[in-house]
Amino acid sequence: MAEPGTMLLSNNSSVPPTRFAGLRGGPAKPVASAMPRGDLTAAGSEQIQQVVRDVWPGGPDAVRRRARGARFMLEHLAGFPGSDWQQRWEASGLNERGRPVTAVRGKQAERDEICVGTACLFSLRVIRPSLQAFRSTRFLRYGDRFLTAQHDPLLEKFWKCVQDNAVHPLHHGSALFDTAAALDEIEEDLLARRARAAHENWLGELEGIDLTLSFLRQKREETKRLARIAPVELGLPSLR
Incomplete structure (x- = not known):
């Protein structure tokens, strides 16, 4: 049985279209602050398992x-060339669209485990999948896993603000997923995603993106407001 919060795509099923369809882009290079558990991109399998x-x-x-x-995933990638796990991941072909990670193992129980294990590797930035690869296997509640791995107070504050919105919890998760999947994207990219979601009538996706944009704009306006506030000269108190 798959771990709660994880849903697998059947090997025989096609990947449904999403707001990411047609988008292409290389993996973002994480900075040190995005890797609070340490740089594991070239770490040994045993060390990574212990971190998990x-x-x-x-x-x-x-x-x-x-x-x-x-x-399971690291053993599979070890058979491909590269000086780190990212290079081996790309050499394996799993970074392409329509290549679910569950295809690496034959038994159902092992496919369930490799799905969860790979989500952990993504969250720790051991592997940085392309958007198309990321969407080839469905990870429900991936945002929660990412949130735990990052251990970032600002990200946790964002999640709290999202949860304060009175909408269905499914849309809360959608907002967090958008943030986890493309943390470094700027507002213009989110607006492009929203336009695509509106065109395709993906109502659930629209709700999640709107929550993300709302928080982003709120924080931006808050910053501008604070920048406009001039310091007040209080002077020195007079002696009585």
Whole structure:
């Protein structure tokens, strides 16, 4: 059984169109602040598995399955050329559209585990998938996993603001996913995504993007307002 919050695409099913369809772009190069668990891009498999265990604790079985899923993917990538996991990932062909990570293993239980384990590798920035590759396997509640891995107070504050909006929790998750999948994109990119979602009538996607844009604009206006406030000269108190 797949870990709660994870949904797999059947190997025989086609990848449904999303707002990412037609977009192309290389993986963003994470800076140190985006890798609070350390640079694991060239770390050994055992070290990465231990980080997975530490970052996402829980019941013994769940912890074991997450680490084992990460190991399955790393073992697969080890057979391809490259000096780090990102290069091996790209050499494996899994960075292309329509190549779900679940195809790496044959047994259903192993496919479930590799799906969860790969999501952990993405969240830790061990691998930075292309948008098309990212959408080839569905990870429900991926944003929650990413939030835990980043351990970023500002990101957590953003999530709290999103949750304060009185909409269906599904749209909260959509907003967080948009942030996790494209954290470094600027407002113009979000507006382009929104236009595509409106054109395709993806109402759920529109709700999530609107929440993200609303928070972004709110923070921007707040910054501008604070910048306009001039310091007040209080002077020195007079003696009585």
